[in-house]
Amino acid sequence: MTALDTETAFAAELTSPPRPGRTGKRRRPRWGMWIALVILALFAFLPLYWLAVTSVTPNDQAFSYPPRLFPTEITFDHYLKIFRTPAIFRYLENSVIVSVITTLLSVAVSMYMGYAFSKFRFRGRKSLMYFVLSSQMFPQALLLVTLYVVFAQFNLLNTYLALILSFTTFTLPLCVWMLKGFFDALPDDLIEAAKIDGAGPWRTFHSVILPLAAPGLVASGLFAFVRGWNDFMFALTLAGPEKQTLPPGLVNMFITESSTAWPALMAASLVVSVPVSVAFIALQRFLVGGVTAGAVKG
Structure with a gap:
């Protein structure tokens, strides 16, 4: 192979589109990492959220069943x-x-x-x-x-x-x-x-x-x-x-x-x-x- 052929092959390699398999591997979403982060976030912040929600819930609704993540009525009497x-x-x-x-x-x-x-x-x-x-x-x-x-x-x-x-x-x-x-x-x-x-x-x-x-x-x-x-x-x-x-x-x-x-x-x-x-x-x-x-x- 001559030097001209080598330069031509190298230029073609640079201008050719990336391989589908390699590109797909790089762009594959890391679902495991995101799921782990969501679980850790829920573990860390869900108790704080529940603490805040309970603090603004009226007394007659604090023990409602099933528990409500979003209160239907908010009161600030407990803070007062x-x-x-x-x-x-x-x-x-x-x-x-x-x-x-x-x-x-x-x-x-x-x-x-x-x-x-x-x-x-x-x-x-x-x-x-x-x-x-x-x-x-x-x-x-x-x-x-x-x-x-x-x-x-x-x-x-x-x-x-x-x-x-x-x-x-x-x-x-x-x-x-x-x-x-x-x-x-x-x-x-x-x-x-x-x-x-x-x-x-x-x-x-x-x-x-x-x-x-x-x-x-x-x-x-x-x-x-x-x-x-x-x-x-x-x-x-x-x-x-x-x-x-x-x-x-x-x-x-x-x-x-x-x-x-x-x-x-x-x-x-x-x-x-x-x-x-x-x-x-x-x-x-x-x-x-x-x-x-x-x-x-x-």
Whole structure:
């Protein structure tokens, strides 16, 4: 075959239409992937949709059979009832106080522990690290009786301090390991450069390391905040009616021995979930960056 024939055959191959079999394979719709996505979307959003629908359904239609995906009548009386109930605002105030202080305390302690585990080498370091991690292996309900007895001896029951200490106890291990992974991703050259510039360990950590660790701090802080905001068991047991947070407060308010006000409870659940949702949306960029950076060692 001559060079001219080769060029002619190559040009014909470029200008020829694509093969039917290959084109059909590329354009074949991925029905399996779309079906899986639809199932996952229904699994994730159908409970939220049902929560919203029930919150605007009148009481006499909340238990209609068969259940209706689209309500025939809509009412916002349940939401108005929430803002007319002073006890809900007291529970909201308690949740904000406990969650914010738990977040600040957890981040303040875990950032020093995570940095020490990551950048310092000392005797018993690995044993202490695994000891901190092993605390997550025990069910939290097993420690409830012990914490109740300890707080009762120190007269801390029905106080904010009991809730803050118990929440911080369970948020610290994960926050420490999350921040340790993030500090591992930061190169040691930053510390050496700070030493050359004359910065001591304290200034190096606060002026050089912490600004770079902002995504990790936000990620661990969000975890601690959600832990304090959503807890039910410890808030119900360790706090009295005046110090209870939103989860047990709403249950005691809308669920009684004789009946359950499901529409009002659903409306209250949607309202109290707004602060957490807003926090996640506003700090989503830092949350994703902190989790991914803390999961990979550089």
